[in-house]
Amino acid sequence: MRINAMEMVTMDQRCCSELDKLLSPMFFKALCESNRLKIVSMLSDCKTPLTVGQIAEKLPVDSSVVSRHLAILRDAGIVLARKRGKEVHYFMDTGKLIGSLRAIADAFEACCPEVCPVIDDEWRKRER
Numbered sequence: 001m002r003i004n005a006m007e008m009v010t011m012d013q014r015c016c017s018e019l020d021k022l023l024s025p026m027f028f029k030a031l032c033e034s035n036r037l038k039i040v041s042m043l044s045d046c047k048t049p050l051t052v053g054q055i056a057e058k059l060p061v062d063s064s065v066v067s068r069h070l071a072i073l074r075d076a077g078i079v080l081a082r083k084r085g086k087e088v089h090y091f092m093d094t095g096k097l098i099g100s101l102r103a104i105a106d107a108f109e110a111c112c113p114e115v116c117p118v119i120d121d122e123w124r125k126r127e128r
Helices: 005-022 025-031 034-045 052-056 063-075 094-111 121-127
Strands: 079-084 087-092
Touching: 005 094, 025 034, 025 063, 034 052, 034 063, 034 079, 034 087, 052 063, 052 087, 063 079, 063 087
Parallel strands: none
Antiparallel strands: 079 087
């Protein structure tokens, strides 16, 4: 079965469109700050939800900064928050995070060649 150029362009546009939907700036912004990554790691290691105060004890920043970091992570769908009395407990939405990362990897794999066709072995040797 041969695919003509027009069908190939349509497939590429559909593929890139799906990838564009997955590459959310909010998601990546949430993961691009070192203290937020430490929070993600901390919450991933915990078997129980943590409060802002418990997280702040382990970071070199004030609890108000931790609270802002958690809001960014929550808005990006990476952590969940549950209010218990006067405190808010945070925990990882591990399934959603794994699903998002897997969907991005799958979209890249489906859309993009492993190596750009214009890159040849000679070019690779020069880059080393």
